[in-house]
Amino acid sequence: MEDFRAKLSGLLVVGLILGLAYLTVLLAGPKLFPLPFEIFSARLTPLEVGGEEFSPCAQQPVTPRQQVDAVETGPRNRITLHEINTTQLPGLGDSVIFLTTRSDDARLHLCDGSGQAVTTYYSGDAVPASRQPLQTAEVAFPLSLGSPDEAGLRYVLETRQPALLITPVKIMAAEAFHTRSRQTLMTRLFFFGGILSLVGYNLILGWLVGQWTYLFNALNTLSILFLDFYLTGVGPAYLWPEQPWLSNKVMVLSEAGPGIFAVLFAYHFLHPGDWRGLARRPVFYIWPLLNMIILACWVFLSYWQAALGVIAVWIAAAIAMIVVLVARARQGNERAQILLVPVVAVIVPSMIAGIAQQFTGWNLGRIGAHHAEITLVFEALLFTLTLAYLLTVTERERQAERRARIEVAERSKQQLLQRVDRERSRIAAELHDSAGQGLVTIVSRLRRAGRNGTGGKAGAVLQDVERETRYLLDDIRRISHDLHPAALDHLGLAGALKELRSRLAKSGDVRILLDVEPALELDRNQQLQVYRVVQELVSNALRHSGGDLINIQLTGESGKVIVEVGDNGTAGSAVNGEGIGLAVVDERAAILGGRFTIKQSPEGTRARLTFPASRPESRPESRKAQS
CATH class of the missing domain: 3.30.565.10 (Histidine kinase-like ATPase, C-terminal domain)
Structure with missing residues (x-):
């Protein structure tokens, strides 16, 4: 046992080292893995937004000469307008401007000198793929810098997004952009294939061994995979291109998945198959319950409010599970110690990096484009290996329980044999005291009757013998009935x-x-x-x-x-x-x-x-x- 715990402690140290190394690689992505293509940050001048009816091309700058490289949206600024400054860009010719995160509705207005929109391009989650100017997973628009057709035109970027996001805006040469998009898509498809293989493996293994842990691990991985489909744009562009209404629903439902399936996975990992015990442990059932309540209230909430709620539950549940695992690991719980390895090695670093990228605009370099897929692959692989290691622990626990049951059975058997021996002694004593003594009495009286002849005294003795014999027969019948009830066979x-x-x-x-x-x-x-x-x-x-x-x-x-x-x-x-x-x-x-x-x-x-x-x-x- 001590050797086993030493191995677990070693695994935890290795997991912690791997987690720190993984987080370092992610956050140092731009220097360790620089982008192979030249990508420029767009220079944007924020414009004022009028009332309900306004002309994007006629709006004035909020602050003269103020320039930013990202779009900030939220409940208070659901509509944003930014004029793209193209004078600071080198001569790219045909190029593409794109948003690094998803947006409900993005528009690029080509404005003439009179403040009117000559052309407007539409993109984003609310726009079918057939109406978008570029068939790509990104929210992107074409720019013809230096083209005579667009000479003298201003470019105004309009975004409509109620969720709280900071979205960097980038510009690339058109040819480099399309090459990068194809390479990124092929790499993602490779990762998606590996993730789906691990999901299928967990589903089949869970069905074969009859353990809920594998099922919830597969469902949790699948929910995060669908979230990645949305965030990377693969879903809106290729999986449901003409059903834009699916995008936000997939996002909210997939964000709710970890708060349900990951928590149930952790519970069944620690308490395999104990569904009844879940009701006695609110630290586990409260998070799935909150997610179900939020999803039920989605009828009255906008999608971004529901998404914010399930993300808050997701983060709170993750923190709660880590606290529970650490507390139980310190108490010597082997299952908690095993589960902490993938948590500290992958989940915590990836959450920190994901929050830094999504909400602060941190550049993860070349890894950033595949951060979610890499995390999913490592997470699914480590959790699968953890479950495989859990089989060894479970088998060891079963052997210990089997040995304990055998010891209890042996003790019970010995006690039962002792009681049977005592019962046999009691029956033997009863036969000796009743039947044995009765027969001795009968023999003695018969002998006396033989000596006395056939007179009156002999007749009285024989009557006593007959009475004693009847009593003796009754005792023998009673003892026989106690040993085996003959009436059961006949009646x-x-x-x-x-x-x-x-x-x-x-x-x-x-x-x-x-x-x-x-x-x-x-x-x-x-x-x-x-x-x-x-x-x-x-x-x-x-x-x-x-x-x-x-x-x-x-x-x-x-x-x-x-x-x-x-x-x-x-x-x-x-x-x-x-x-x-x-x-x-x-x-x-x-x-x-x-x-x-x-x-x-x-x-x-x-x-x-x-x-x-x-x-x-x-x-x-x-x-x-x-x-």
Whole structure:
């Protein structure tokens, strides 16, 4: 065990080192992996936005000579206008201006000197691909710098976006842009293929081994993959090009995925298959519940409000899960320690880099174009390897549980054998004291009668011998009946229980009630086990309860057989059973595949045995117990 924990600690250190190295590579992307194409930052002059009706080409600068290289949008500035300054750009000729993040609606106005738009290009999530000027995954527009057709025209970029975003605007030569777009698309398709393969592997493996962990890992990876489809523009451009209404819905639903599936993955990783325990752990169920509430309220919210809500839940859930994992890892929880490895190696660094890129405009260099795909590949791969390692841990835990069950079974077997030996000793002593002594008495009296001849005294002696012999036969029949109820073979369960009730009722001033449902159909072994359970419980009640009423009921309900023995005593009859007693009753309940319970109250004691009416296939231990 110590060696295993040392290995886990080593894995955590390696994961932390990998995470720091991964974050360093991401944030140092421009220097480590410079872009192979020349990309220029656009110089934009912010323009005033009028009321509901305004002419984009006729608006004045907000602040003279102010220039920016990114568009800032949000709930307070849903519409932005920026004039593109082309004088500071080298002679690119045909070029392309594009936004590095998605936008609901982006427009490029070519304005003449009179403040009118000569041409307007449309792009963005709300625009079908067939209406966009360029067939590419980016929100992009063509520029013909230096072209006679566009000489003297001004370029005004209009964006309509309610979400809080900082979107850098770039300009490239047209040929370089299209080459870069093709290369980027092919690289993404390669990554997407690998990610889908890992998703399929987890789904198949989860189905084969019957573990929810693999399913939730696959669903979480799939939801982030669909989010990447949207963010990279592959979805709007190639997957649903003519259904622009799908874009925002895919974005919100995929952003809600990690807050649901990742949390359930972590829960089932730590507590495999324990669905009932989820309700007792709010730190796990609160995040999926909040996401479901937000999605239900989406009817009344705009998409960006729902997206903001699920992203907040996503971040809060990630922090909560990390805190839970760290706390449990410090307590020595091996599963938490295993799960922390991919968290510190990939998830935390990628979240930091993603937030820096998405909300601050940080340039990740050549890696930036494939940051999400690289993270997804590493995340899916590491989590899959973690799950594979979990199989080893699970098997080790199962072996430990199996050894513990074997030890318990051995102890129970020894205790049962000891009780059986004691019971045999009791039966032997009873045979010695009753049958043995009775036979000695009979022999002695017969010998005396032989010496006395055939007179009156001999007749009296023979009458005494006859009486003693009858008593002796009754004792032998009772002992024989205790060893095996012959009435069960001849009269069936109901008849045997009636005979048992009549015989036991004679032993004291106790009234015994019996109610057996006629429609019950039990096999031979079930009848024997039920008879023995009733015999033991009624005997205990007669000896210990101190009451004057015992009630026996056998009923069928919802495919189960219910055996109840109750008394109105106050001395705890069922608990104070002697001999093999309740230990054997528990064993018989296990043989029947059922459950035995005892409840005590001031009104008396009630013992209840429940087992399936249709007996399941016997397990090896059940067959051993029967033998």
